[in-house]
Amino acid sequence: MRDYQLVCYRGVWCVYWRENGRPRRNSLHTRDRATAEREFAAVLAKLKEPARPKLVTVADCLAAYYEAKPQVIPRPALARHFGAMLPAAIDQAACQAYPLQRAASPKTIHTEMGILRSALIHAERINWLAKAPFIWMPDPGEPRDRWLTHEEAGRLLAACDQPHLRLYVQIALHTGARPGAILDLTWEQILWDRGLINFNPPGRARTHKGRPLVKMTPELRSELEAAHEAKNPGAVHVVSRGRRRIRTVKRAFAAACARARLEDVTPHVLRHTAATWMAEAGVPMRKISIQLGHSSTDVTERVYAKHSPDYQQEATDALAQFPIVQLNTPTVNERATRAGNARVRSRNDRKSR
Numbered sequence: 001m002r003d004y005q006l007v008c009y010r011g012v013w014c015v016y017w018r019e020n021g022r023p024r025r026n027s028l029h030t031r032d033r034a035t036a037e038r039e040f041a042a043v044l045a046k047l048k049e050p051a052r053p054k055l056v057t058v059a060d061c062l063a064a065y066y067e068a069k070p071q072v073i074p075r076p077a078l079a080r081h082f083g084a085m086l087p088a089a090i091d092q093a094a095c096q097a098y099p100l101q102r103a104a105s106p107k108t109i110h111t112e113m114g115i116l117r118s119a120l121i122h123a124e125r126i127n128w129l130a131k132a133p134f135i136w137m138p139d140p141g142e143p144r145d146r147w148l149t150h151e152e153a154g155r156l157l158a159a160c161d162q163p164h165l166r167l168y169v170q171i172a173l174h175t176g177a178r179p180g181a182i183l184d185l186t187w188e189q190i191l192w193d194r195g196l197i198n199f200n201p202p203g204r205a206r207t208h209k210g211r212p213l214v215k216m217t218p219e220l221r222s223e224l225e226a227a228h229e230a231k232n233p234g235a236v237h238v239v240s241r242g243r244r245r246i247r248t249v250k251r252a253f254a255a256a257c258a259r260a261r262l263e264d265v266t267p268h269v270l271r272h273t274a275a276t277w278m279a280e281a282g283v284p285m286r287k288i289s290i291q292l293g294h295s296s297t298d299v300t301e302r303v304y305a306k307h308s309p310d311y312q313q314e315a316t317d318a319l320a321q322f323p324i325v326q327l328n329t330p331t332v333n334e335r336a337t338r339a340g341n342a343r344v345r346s347r348n349d350r351k352s353r
Helices: 033-048 058-068 076-082 092-101 106-125 150-159 163-175 179-184 218-230 250-259 267-280 285-292 297-307 313-320 332-352
Strands: 005-009 012-019 022-027 196-198 213-215
Touching: 005 022, 005 033, 012 033, 058 076, 058 106, 076 092, 076 106, 092 106, 150 163, 150 250, 163 179, 163 218, 163 250, 163 267, 179 267, 267 285, 267 297, 285 297
Parallel strands: none
Antiparallel strands: 005 012, 012 022, 196 213
8 A cells, every 4th residue: 555644735634645756645625633634544444445346245255354354264164155155145045054064063153154244244344235134143052161170271381382372371371361362462461560461452442352451360470571571572462472473372272282182172261261260269250250351240150150169059058948848658568568458358348249
């Protein structure tokens, strides 16, 4: 993109750039600097939008979405199934055919359909589509109930052969933060004087996936201080290799899990582990919810309440106050005796006739 600048020409603010060596200006028709800055930001945002294809396909929408959201991992299966389709052709039948063609877990299908829906909504926002079609979402299935024991966590840390991976695991286990929040974390977000970590970076809009302000544990602070002292002077992000930011740890994490002989463990399991440990320690659900950045305690209670040591204790105590009244039911011997007496009476009655 050209180097556009905001300049004031004869008292009126303009967008200035050079084209083929010659200066060019486009008036913003305002003499107020604040208004000009807002208009200039809107112009730059418009210029950054990708060029609209003549015929917009689902593949085009997915590509534009991946470019706008580099943190989203592309899903080739979506492009193979929906890519050649026009967005208007997607209906419930087309969505329901996807799980039949895609051999994957219900959770994976649900995630991929969510990416498709987000991509089409993004296409609507950049005026590629008049209206994004409705996307039918399948049942994600039961959530995976996998967490690490303390012994398993120790094995995993011992298997982390790269400093950035070990630091990632330590942050995840000691805060319960989401993988994306940890990888986005910069050194400016570490509030050393207060002993806090602000996982929501400046300028980031708050979403339903909250990024909370959490307190460092002594062990985590020690790890962070050592990493800060050893970091490259040009490193901005906490989880980095030299100056290079780490965008995903999935491959290195999977290798460490294999060395630690851990099955069915992904980076997100560390967040589930931290929450489970807090629940097992008796931490109230409200405080766990704040630590995890949940918008309410509903999800926290549904997933983690069963791990609390006093789970349903009040309900059990209340029911225990009402002992069950047992009726005087005959024993096996008594029932046999009664049956024998009945047979004797029946024979006597026949003889008397």
